[in-house]
Amino acid sequence: MTKVSLHPSFAKSALVTTTTVVGTRNEDGTANYTAIAWAAPCNGSPFRLCVSMNAGHLGTENILREKTFTVNVGNVEMMKEVNRTGTISGRKESKEGLFETVWKENGAPAADNLPVNVQCKLVDKLDQPANTLLVGEVTGLDVDEECTAGRNIDLALVNPLLFSFGKCNGAGPMYASLGKAEGIAWAQDPAEKLKEKQT
Numbered sequence: 001m002t003k004v005s006l007h008p009s010f011a012k013s014a015l016v017t018t019t020t021v022v023g024t025r026n027e028d029g030t031a032n033y034t035a036i037a038w039a040a041p042c043n044g045s046p047f048r049l050c051v052s053m054n055a056g057h058l059g060t061e062n063i064l065r066e067k068t069f070t071v072n073v074g075n076v077e078m079m080k081e082v083n084r085t086g087t088i089s090g091r092k093e094s095k096e097g098l099f100e101t102v103w104k105e106n107g108a109p110a111a112d113n114l115p116v117n118v119q120c121k122l123v124d125k126l127d128q129p130a131n132t133l134l135v136g137e138v139t140g141l142d143v144d145e146e147c148t149a150g151r152n153i154d155l156a157l158v159n160p161l162l163f164s165f166g167k168c169n170g171a172g173p174m175y176a177s178l179g180k181a182e183g184i185a186w187a188q189d190p191a192e193k194l195k196e197k198q199t
């Protein structure tokens with residue numbers, strides 16, 4: 001296989017993430033929603049998430065002032081609304097009406113019609129040249145009952161809206177759905193273990 005060198009910034013195209021919507025409280029007490037694809041777990045215990053947000057976003061300013069936010073998992077069914085939160089700034093137009101807003105115990109707004117709402121308390125930040133990595137400790141997790149399996153989340157039921165700057169069959173940046181499970185992680189033979197579980 002021959003490898004070609006691409007511009008380093010296209011490394012982002014190799015990574016697939018979940019499109020999340022970060023909910024924040026505006027100064028006037030209304031809700032703002034910001035699409036964030038660069039959200040990732042960053043500490044096991046206590047469980048912490050990190051969102052990488054451009055310093056100029058209204059959502060970033062809100063988090064730094066209020067020290068609280070929610071991370072709401074976008075699903076395929078709500079692609080249009082989720083996408084909208086990423087195409088316009090709350091500085092220009094209110095995005096509150098895109099979702100049914102529920103104010104959580106942490107003082108931040110959550111999109112009730114997205115299946116997973118994660119409450120975070122800002123505990124750390126790391127400034128990068130363009131973005132700020134905002135570390136949130138997870139203080140609460142609410143999941144639509146029909147998207148759970150036992151005490152866990154079943155992603156086939158959540159139907160998360162995946163995102164990448166990369167192309168899929170020539171078209172992108174892409175939104176995509178999950179597809180099917182291929183194995184059980186950490187098993188000695190992941191594919192075999194999945195077959196066992198499915199029979």
Ligand SMILES: Cc1cc2nc3c(=O)[nH]c(=O)nc-3n(C[C@H](O)[C@H](O)[C@H](O)COP(=O)(O)O)c2cc1C
Pocket residue numbers: 019032033034035036037038039052053054056057058059060083085086087088089090091131163
């Ligand atoms: C699919 C998608 C993913 C995005 N991911 C990020 C991200 O990870 N970090 C970021 O800073 N902006 C991201 N954006 C851009 C912001 O959502 C966008 O600039 C938004 O208008 C900022 O809104 P705000 O000023 O109301 O916070 C994304 C946009 C889209 C459509």
